[in-house]
Amino acid sequence: MTSYNINECIQPLGDSALVIRLGSEIHPSTHQKVKNLSLLLEKNSFTGFIEAVPSYTTLTVYYNPIEVFQSRTASNSKSPYKIVSEHVFHLLKNLRIEDIKKQRIVKIPVVYGGDFGPDLDYVANYNQLTREEVIHIHSANEYLVYMIGFAPGFPFMGGMDERIATPRKDSPRLAIHPGSVGIAGKQTGVYPLETPGGWQIIGRTPLALFLPPSSPPTLLQAGDRIRFVPISEKEFEEYKELKS
């Protein structure tokens, strides 16, 4: 059983949010704590709670200090931060470490190389591998989505084989197609929107990662496990037609 100290693991992020620190390194067990606390908080929220955002090692809790202040009881302290931090600390003390919910596995079809993945050759050369080996290595592992950030539905994933790790491009591309699958250092990710970016693009998925106004609005969520499945250009077009 982990013992927590409220002043060490909870810090204010200004006067309307706070950060709960649950570890210092990227690790599946820390991720599990972040996820479980997030679920626990959604089930046991408080007046003035707005939302909570998971990251690799933290959960950031956003609240409306005015509503928190108005909800105080005689026995409560007057500071909204104190009221909220005591509430989440109480939840933290009762946090169970085991897995609460089964993880989803999401399969992401990808066309590797060619126009869809213009940097595949660079990644192969950089790591002294063949294209086929890069594709095989990239699609063999199961990845864990630690958090969503940077853009709507953009997954920060862990679990990539270091044999295909490649530094970012020296100068970022001005526009990357939505669905592009890239590598930056030891990370891999998928771009949901057309944005500028410096990742090495090795392929593209026909799936949409950002799906407003669906609820949830993204294909992937923190905690998902994903696998990349190599497909042909023909299959890519079929996926696109299926969708439209």
Added chain:
Amino acid sequence: MSITVLHPGLLATIQDLGRFGSQKYGVIVGGAMDAYSLRIANMLVGNEENEAVLELTILGTSIQFESDHLVAITGGDLQPTIDGETAPMWRPIYIRKGSILKFKSAVSGCRAYLAFAGGIEVPKIMGSKSTYLRAAIGGFNGRALQKGDKLLVGSPNSNISHAFINQLKRNNEHFTWSINFTQLLSFPNSFTIRFIRGSEYERFQVSSQQTFQTKQYVITTQADRMGYRLDGETLQLSEQFDLLSEGVTYGTIQVPSSGQPIILMADRQTTGGYPKIGQVITADLPILSQMQPLSKIFFKEATLEKAESLLMEKENILNQIASGIVIKALHEH
């Protein structure tokens, strides 16, 4: 009921108080840069405080009214005129069909808010009408307003709206009263912004901590709804370290490797990976959001308790303004 955009100006977008609850999916909050001006504009036309309004930036917007409408303009003074006559701000005004409301350029502040009685009729996406430009959702077709756009505006639907419309039609001239906002908001070219220490404050060199609190920073021309890049003495970490991305918010002051701070504004990303030296207190954000490029900032540390009590004070002032408006609408003849 509708309006036609004759000129969008520098940037005109539909905003409410923001899109909450989807940040865990990477969907930004957005919303009005200056929440106080938005709330007062809505109060003045009898709307819910969270109704969508137009946020107009610095210069050039002009709009034609296709029907009579009760509106209010708050925020920075962009020299609004109705058919060439000065349009009064911070009070309800009644604009006649065919009239042209034009904003020249900012003489104070940099964002004006234009509220319509009954609100703006665009769909709520994920709980909000705010425009999310990068993802092309919300607002008017997910984008900034363009020349020729026709916007549907709501019909007045509250007692307050009807009361003001009756008063303005009866007298056929503008109200002489206006909201005194000076305790909430000001439009300085130089201002001391209060901050609370950020998570990585202690990891900056002691000399940089002092620099941050004593030296002047200038808002550069790279200042928009996403963030303000500042220019001043560089801030250095005691030692380099890798920081993992985590949640950030409106007013987070990040310091990238250049050593020049960036203040995250309404359209910030949901997460960030740069060291956070501080966090602007919420009560000072509306003032910061109205500061133009090349304005000067000094930073002064505040305690969390002070930040909370200042926020409560300002909320009380807003409540008093709201009560005052109800009295003006329903108890004056």
